[in-house]
Amino acid sequence: MELKIDRVTKKYGSKIACDRISTTLHNGVYGLLGANGAGKTTLMRMMCGLSKPASGNISYNGIDVSQEEYRDMLGYLPQNFGYYPEFTAQDFMMYISALKGIPKSRAKAKTAELLEMVSLKNEARKKIKTFSGGMKQRLGIAQAMLNDPQILILDEPTAGLDPKERVKFRNLISRMGADRIILLSTHIVSDIEHIANTILVMRSGQLIHEGSLDEIISVIDGKVWECIVSSKTADELSLKYPIINTRNENGSVFLRLVSDEKPCENAENAQATLEDLYLYYFNEETAEDQAI
Amino acid sequence: MNDLAGIYDKIYRYCFYKVRNSVAAEDITQETFLKFFGQQSKIRRGEDMAYLYTIAKNLCVDYFRRKQTLELTDDYPVEDFTEQSDIKAAVRNALEKLDERRREIIALRYIGGLSVNETAFAAGISRFAVYRLERVALKELKKLMEGVL
Amino acid sequence: MKIEKALRSAFTPPEPRNKDKFIDSMRYPKLSYSEFVLSQICYIRKRVWLFSAAVLLVAISAVYVIPQNEMYIVWVASALIPFLALMTATEISRSDIFGMSEIEAGCRYSLPQLIGARMIILGVCNFTVISAIVVIFGFFSPLGIMKAALYILTPYMTVNGISLLVLDKVIGLEGVYISVAATIGVSLAGVFIFGRVPFDMRFVNALCTVLCAGGVIMTVIQIEKIMSGRNECYGIKN
Numbered sequence: 001m002e003l004k005i006d007r008v009t010k011k012y013g014s015k016i017a018c019d020r021i022s023t024t025l026h027n028g029v030y031g032l033l034g035a036n037g038a039g040k041t042t043l044m045r046m047m048c049g050l051s052k053p054a055s056g057n058i059s060y061n062g063i064d065v066s067q068e069e070y071r072d073m074l075g076y077l078p079q080n081f082g083y084y085p086e087f088t089a090q091d092f093m094m095y096i097s098a099l100k101g102i103p104k105s106r107a108k109a110k111t112a113e114l115l116e117m118v119s120l121k122n123e124a125r126k127k128i129k130t131f132s133g134g135m136k137q138r139l140g141i142a143q144a145m146l147n148d149p150q151i152l153i154l155d156e157p158t159a160g161l162d163p164k165e166r167v168k169f170r171n172l173i174s175r176m177g178a179d180r181i182i183l184l185s186t187h188i189v190s191d192i193e194h195i196a197n198t199i200l201v202m203r204s205g206q207l208i209h210e211g212s213l214d215e216i217i218s219v220i221d222g223k224v225w226e227c228i229v230s231s232k233t234a235d236e237l238s239l240k241y242p243i244i245n246t247r248n249e250n251g252s253v254f255l256r257l258v259s260d261e262k263p264c265e266n267a268e269n270a271q272a273t274l275e276d277l278y279l280y281y282f283n284e285e286t287a288e289d290q291a292i
Numbered sequence: 293m294n295d296l297a298g299i300y301d302k303i304y305r306y307c308f309y310k311v312r313n314s315v316a317a318e319d320i321t322q323e324t325f326l327k328f329f330g331q332q333s334k335i336r337r338g339e340d341m342a343y344l345y346t347i348a349k350n351l352c353v354d355y356f357r358r359k360q361t362l363e364l365t366d367d368y369p370v371e372d373f374t375e376q377s378d379i380k381a382a383v384r385n386a387l388e389k390l391d392e393r394r395r396e397i398i399a400l401r402y403i404g405g406l407s408v409n410e411t412a413f414a415a416g417i418s419r420f421a422v423y424r425l426e427r428v429a430l431k432e433l434k435k436l437m438e439g440v441l
Numbered sequence: 442m443k444i445e446k447a448l449r450s451a452f453t454p455p456e457p458r459n460k461d462k463f464i465d466s467m468r469y470p471k472l473s474y475s476e477f478v479l480s481q482i483c484y485i486r487k488r489v490w491l492f493s494a495a496v497l498l499v500a501i502s503a504v505y506v507i508p509q510n511e512m513y514i515v516w517v518a519s520a521l522i523p524f525l526a527l528m529t530a531t532e533i534s535r536s537d538i539f540g541m542s543e544i545e546a547g548c549r550y551s552l553p554q555l556i557g558a559r560m561i562i563l564g565v566c567n568f569t570v571i572s573a574i575v576v577i578f579g580f581f582s583p584l585g586i587m588k589a590a591l592y593i594l595t596p597y598m599t600v601n602g603i604s605l606l607v608l609d610k611v612i613g614l615e616g617v618y619i620s621v622a623a624t625i626g627v628s629l630a631g632v633f634i635f636g637r638v639p640f641d642m643r644f645v646n647a648l649c650t651v652l653c654a655g656g657v658i659m660t661v662i663q664i665e666k667i668m669s670g671r672n673e674c675y676g677i678k679n
Contacts, residue, residue: 048546048547049546049547049551050543050546050547068549068551071547071548071549071551072471072549074547075547076543076544076547077544078543078544078547080540080543081540081541081543081544082539082540082541083539083540083541084484084535084539084541085539095484096544096545096548098472098477098480098481098550099477099545099548099549099550099555100471100548100549100550101471101472101477101549101550102471102472103470103471103472104480105295140544143544147549148465148466153547296464296467297460297461297464300457300460300463300464301457301460304454304457304460305452305453305454308452308454309452309454314454314455314457314458315458317454318457318458318459318460321457322459322463325463325467326467329467329470379447379451380447380450380451381451382447383444383447383448383451384451384452387448398448402445402448402449403448403449403452430444430445433444433448434444437444437447
């Protein structure tokens with residue numbers, strides 16, 4: 001039961017979207033963390049066979065990603081998806097079922113089961129164009145599960161879900177992760193914190209870190225500081241270090257920031273969280289993007 | 293013919309009749325399916341159904357060989373002592389008294405629920421032979437159960 | 442019949458324990474490719490069938506209703522045939538137009554197979570319609586089958602080629618609108634050429650041959666693109 005990604009590289013023109021990415025995934029939930037343009041979606045699409053790596057290969061139990069057998073075990077929820085107009089939720093599920101090779105009788109049963117699971121049972125006969133963003137997202141999750149996939153790839157699955165739905169979704173994913181490989185990418189750091197067994201950190205097309213939550217955070221252990229300073233100092237500091245949080249307090253400024261060394265006199269260490277790490281890694285990148 | 297649940301029930305019932313143990317019967321049923329789908333991807337009426345039963349029968353035989361001693365008590369669900377349960381017990385006993393060929397035909401037709409065609413495939417005989425054996429077996433059973441029915 | 446009933450009911454075992462879970466987990470038999478193609482027939486929009494039937498009826502009726510005018514029959518068809526080709530092209534490209542390509546591409550029967558299925562279905566339909574028309578015209582008008590085939594196939598292949606090209610380059614419904622405009626253009630040109638101005642027939646035939654060949658080549662290129670390399674374009678759209 002292993003998904004092997006072996007030195008996978010992808011280029012768009014001169015830009016390297018994925019740079020020799022290698023890792024092996026087993027049953028469980030993996031969170032893919034990275035800034036926009038870090039190569040997350042590119043990697044995921046290659047894992048679904050949607051685009052071919054320039055070099056390297058991807059296989060599941062020896063079955064290459066380009067084979068029909070691989071796709072048979074795959075469930076994919078892309079970041080954005082459309083739908084044929086006039087389709088109801090039911091129509092949509094039945095259509096995808098046919099594409100997944102599921103016979104009609106079973107498709108009907110499976111559709112009912114999955115729509116219930118994502119709380120769309122009552123909307124089964126309603127047209128998708130009447131759906132809210134969150135409802136559409138839930139439908140997307142349902143279709144990914146139609147063929148009981150061994151590999152589930154979800155690109156920004158919690159986008160558009162309200163907090164209650166997000167909690168429900170987390171529970172669902174946690175339950176499903178026991179029997180299959182789930183890879184999800186999200187900007188919402190708290191999602192990854194709660195449900196991923198392993199976190200993969202991607203930056204500029206490279207896989208820079210892989211491990212459990214604690215292992216990942218250990219990178220910035222002792223590097224998260226909190227201090228209260230004057231606004232002048234605050235301005236100086238914000239130019240030097242990634243600022244995670246800031247607020248005004250009686251004329252002074254409270255800062256939470258990441259720094260290798262102690263940034264100022266009265267700074268104190270704070271417990272590092274995944275969000276801190278995200279900013280630590282990706283703050284430079286956003287600065288670069290803005291410069292361009 | 294994708295009514296897997298229905299076919300599962302039938303095979304399970306047939307195996308249970310053979311091995312008299314519900315746990316073993318279910319195991320054999322599942323093994324039958326796995327073996328079948330290891331080679332094919334569809335169950336069509338006719339030959340495929342017969343093939344399923346053949347696999348099941350052979351697995352039951354293997355089970356006996358491994359077990360060596362046959363359990364004397366049946367695993368049949370306990371029922372109240374009604375006239376119905378009397379008849380059922382009588383039928384079971386009567387069936388045991390038939391010779392093996394006739395018993396198998398009855399088992400395939402009435403316990404396994406196979407059609408005449410499928411039974412012919414499974415038993416390796418002609419349709420005509422199935423008709424004949426079935427008729428003779430039913431006649432014999434009726435005679436054996438004279439007092440009860 | 443009591444004995445049969447008794448036999449059937451006497452051997453009921455205790456409830457199976459793992460039935461549902463087992464059946465769920467089993468690799469149930471999946472659709473074969475031909476079953477898949479058949480399943481896609483109902484997803485081809487009704488308007489395609491209706492229009493095809495309408496075209497056929499017009500062609501057939503033209504034979505009886507209108508006195509035999511050598512070119513008239515042909516230009517009636519070449520005013521309609523382009524729209525048949527347009528509908529085919531848009532139908533094939535539906536996945537892209539409506540943003541379903543990504544989800545479809547990750548399925549067992551991936552995009553090339555899906556497009557292939559649509560092409561098979563529509564190909565059979567169009568082939569039937571066009572063959573019928575060509576035979577009817579070839580038979581009932583003094584043109585002969587060869588010329589009839591050329592005059593019918595030219596607008597079809599031209600529009601096919603243009604539409605597929607447009608739908609590849611321009612994303613979404615916009616692509617459809619442009620294709621429609623192009624089709625109307627071709628249709629009007631056809632009506633113009635065949636119906637009104639007395640062009641030199643040799644010139645017309647040569648032009649048709651060139652356009653037809655061009656259409657075929659473009660169609661083949663576009664379809665090849667769809668089946669193999671198109672995957673590369675996803676994600677840059679939407």
